[in-house]
Amino acid sequence: MNMIEAINSALDTMLDRDPDVVILGEDVGYFGGVFRATAGLQEKHGKTRVFDSPISENGIIGVAVGMGAYGLRPVPEIQFADYIYPGLDQIVSEAARIRYRSVGQFIAPMTIRSPYGGGIFGGQTHSQSPESLFTHMSGVKTVIPSTPYDAKGLLIAAIECDDPVVFFEPKRIYNGPFDGHYDRPVQPWAKHPASDVPKDYYRIELGKANIVRVGEAVTVLAYGTMVHVALAVVEELGIDAEVIDLRSLVPLDIEAIETSVRKTGRCMIVHEATRTSGFGAELSALVQERCFYHLEAPVIRVTGFDTPYPHSLEWAYFPGPIRIKTALEKILKD
Known part of the structure; x- marks a missing residue:
């Protein structure tokens, strides 16, 4: 698997295992995501489990906070990390604080997936790396995988976590690793040992380098x-x-x-x-x-x-x- 396929496999696995898992975001349903990370999931699991949202990052994350408080495990996708800022207040003021504000009565078990960083010549509106903003927020976890194997295991662990997790996916290595020289073609993951991704459930503990x-x-x-x-x-x-x-x-x-x-x-x-x-x-x-x-x-x-x-x-x-x-x-x- 490449990283996109591993992420898709993780989402598919969790949709199968947990009826409370839902996926929402712009183009994640019928189209399968701008990078195809959710391809085929709506067809397999239905429109009530994988569905498209309006173009409103504030709305996507705000709805996900409410879903988490209600008892679901939402996985909202923000199409590019650069677009997460309209929803920042919902993450800072609601998702990160709801457990503490409610004295543990409510939680926000949500995993915000988002492609981040360079790799597609997207410039300042499609290539930013805002991870430090989220590491500064008490109550939010921040995860960034570097291989398909890690991407699947970490994403499953993130979805199972009872706290909000921001899960950034490096666009440059979505389809394969490379040799560090940006003027050379991307190498296929098939030749990389980290591409050996089990089809079944497994998880990688968050917080372990x-x-x-x-x-x-x-x-x-x-x-x-x-x-x-x-x-x-x-x-x-x-x-x-x-x-x-x-x-x-x-x-x-x-x-x-x-x-x-x-x-x-x-x-x-x-x-x-x-x-x-x-x-x-x-x-x-x-x-x-x-x-x-x-x-x-x-x-x-x-x-x-x-x-x-x-x-x-x-x-x-x-x-x-x-x-x-x-x-x-x-x-x-x-």
């Missing part, structure tokens, strides 16, 4: 698309780096991070979002607080630029191989 490469010289923290880019550079340079795919930003597997950095003494953080107030800043602070006396060099970040997302210069905006290579060489010399 995945050490995708063991090493001793430097710890590289990444998630989503950037896991593949970082791995490509590390392999190309032959650096003895430990690469950790965070998978879940909130809850965060700080124990795995701390154990790795204490071992390597160096830490590099890679993410696609803009640098200022990006999630890398939080990671850097946590590493400094917990591993200061083990660090042999300053924590370094390789991120997107503090500019609006460009259409034609998307690959230059991405933290690509050249920038990551330069950062690795620098941190290993310090």
